[in-house]
Amino acid sequence: MNHIKERFAEESNKEVVLMCIGITSGVGRLLFGRIADFVPGVKKVYLQVISFLFIGLMSMMIPLCSVFGALIAVCLLMGLFDGCFISIMAPIAFELVGAQDVSQAIGFLLGFMSIPMTVGPPIAGLLRDNLGSYDVAFYLAGVPPLLGGAVLCSVPWIHEKWKQKEMSIIGGEKLEKMLENQTTLLPSSTGIIKKDSDPVF
Known part of the structure; x- marks a missing residue:
């Protein structure tokens, strides 16, 4: 809001920007929650x-x-995808760690999120005091989501490899158990055959 007050001092309804983010965030949660059901x-x-x-x-x-209307459009899009991020956070955690550990995973995620949310505003204020504007703070704020998105691209591939490895281990254990069962059954079955065949000879 301080950035908006400095950049668009002539605008009277500056608070509409926050309202736009809140409204489209709610729409994004409903929309992307429904879309996630089909993915x-x-x-x-x-x-x-x-x-x-x-x-x-x-x-x-x-x-x-440089135009207030453009800023509103940017905030509308930001709110929409903020709603996407919030709504599918829990389903992704469920898919990755399962129902048993999902609450712990979400707790860790929210705990890590609290660090930049707490440290970010004071750093932005320091940058404003030293550089005279919030521009660098906004540029730097955009870097972690871009890096996080790049890292997240590898998660499905890693999860698939881990799943294949787990399935091969489970398959190997099942095969060993089947072989053990066969070896325990073979002597008794041969003994039964001998007993049945003794009177014939």
Whole structure:
């Protein structure tokens, strides 16, 4: 809001920007929650990647907006993909770690999110005091979502490899158990055959 007050001092309804983010965030949660129902398994991560990319790009575009209408459009898009990020966070955690550990995974995620949310505003204030504007702070704020989106692209591939490895281990254990069962059954079956065949001879 301080950036908007400095850049668009002549505008009277500056608070409409926050309202736009809140409204489209609610719409995004409903919309992408429904879309996520049709995306199978871990591929929901790609929705998260898209939301990270848009949030990062929109953050970097805020200082470039010289018209108040353009800033509103950027904030509308940012709110929409913020809603996407929030709504599919839990389904992705469920797909990756399962029902037993999903609450712990979400707790870790929210815990890590609290660090930049706490440290970010003071750093932005320091940058403003030293550089005279919030532009660099917005550019830097867009970098972590872009990097996070790039890293998330590899999650489905890693998860698939891990799943294949787990299935091969389970398959090997099942094969060993089957062989053990066969070896325990073979002596008794041969003994039965001998007993049955003794009177014939």
